[in-house]
Amino acid sequence: MKDGQxxxxxxxxxxxxxxxxxxxxxxxxxxxxxxxxxxxxxVIREDEFIQECELNESRERAKVKRxxxxxxxxxxxxxxxxxxxxxxxxFRRKGEESAFYRLDLHQRSALYLKESLGMTVSMLQEVLxxxxxxxxxxxxxxxxxxxxxxxxxxxxx
Amino acid sequence: MDELKNQVPGGFxxxxxxxxxxxxxxxKESYVEEIVATNPSASKIFQQRSNERxxxxxxxxxxxxxxxxxxxxxxxxRDINKNLMKAKxxxxxxxxxxxxxxxxxxx
Numbered sequence: 001m002k003d004g005q006x007x008x009x010x011x012x013x014x015x016x017x018x019x020x021x022x023x024x025x026x027x028x029x030x031x032x033x034x035x036x037x038x039x040x041x042x043v044i045r046e047d048e049f050i051q052e053c054e055l056n057e058s059r060e061r062a063k064v065k066r067x068x069x070x071x072x073x074x075x076x077x078x079x080x081x082x083x084x085x086x087x088x089x090x091f092r093r094k095g096e097e098s099a100f101y102r103l104d105l106h107q108r109s110a111l112y113l114k115e116s117l118g119m120t121v122s123m124l125q126e127v128l129x130x131x132x133x134x135x136x137x138x139x140x141x142x143x144x145x146x147x148x149x150x151x152x153x154x155x156x157x
Numbered sequence: 158m159d160e161l162k163n164q165v166p167g168g169f170x171x172x173x174x175x176x177x178x179x180x181x182x183x184x185k186e187s188y189v190e191e192i193v194a195t196n197p198s199a200s201k202i203f204q205q206r207s208n209e210r211x212x213x214x215x216x217x218x219x220x221x222x223x224x225x226x227x228x229x230x231x232x233x234x235r236d237i238n239k240n241l242m243k244a245k246x247x248x249x250x251x252x253x254x255x256x257x258x259x260x261x262x263x264x
Contacts, residue, residue, distance in 0.1 A: 014230050015222045022220040032226055036233045043241045050242065097218045115214050120180060146216050
């Protein structure tokens with residue numbers, strides 16, 4: 001694979017990865033760091049894959065893009081789960097975002113990836129390393145809690 | 158007869174969710190659209206699901222990346238590649254040259 005082709009693919013993923021990073025940890029610098037660190041983990045683990053994958057055909061490109069995106073997102077979730085405990089103050093938010101940041105990490109990830117990045121349930125299984133029923137549960141509970149918490153936020157002003 | 162016409166087919170609600178996800182085949186999409194257009198109960202379910210989906214989407218923050226962050230991240234991923242991927246797959250010529258400890262094209 002040519003270096004330029006892979007970088008074009010990564011460049012196209014960066015905006016979505018950054019937004020996802022912000023959904024995991026609501027801070028611009030932390031979101032940037034999350035993308036960089038997850039990308040490093042991915043490069044170290046998948047070095048051989050990166051050097052050998054072919055991106056000439058559009059079908060191959062789509063397959064590689066899906067793999068790269070889900071792997072990096074998966075690493076981001078894992079890294080965020082380790083960091084979130086030290087960054088609790090960032091999660092105490094007010095306004096419209098507060099309900100979302102009161103959900104747990106899997107619920108937030110599942111909802112964001114599905115509703116904002118348009119991932120399918122099978123992709124969510126890859127990213128979150130969960131069974132299908134667990135993904136469905138995270139989505140369902142996430143939606144219910146989001147509505148509930150938003151309503152109670154509005155009621156409490 | 159009207160009652161029958163107003164009945165919602167089994168599994169319709171799940172089909173609407175899949176429709177809103179964009180994961181239905183075009184054939185099934187047309188089927189949902191046809192039922193929604195002709196069946197008031199189905200239309201009500203569709204509207205309800207669609208509103209719920211919009212509400213959920215509006216509660217999920219979507220932060221657009223700034224130009225500065227995009228520039229930083231593009232630069233960083235290139236540095237990461239340079240530092241972590243270098244020299245893993247070297248050409249046969251350079252491998253032979255490293256064995257011979259000389260540049261094989263310089264005779």
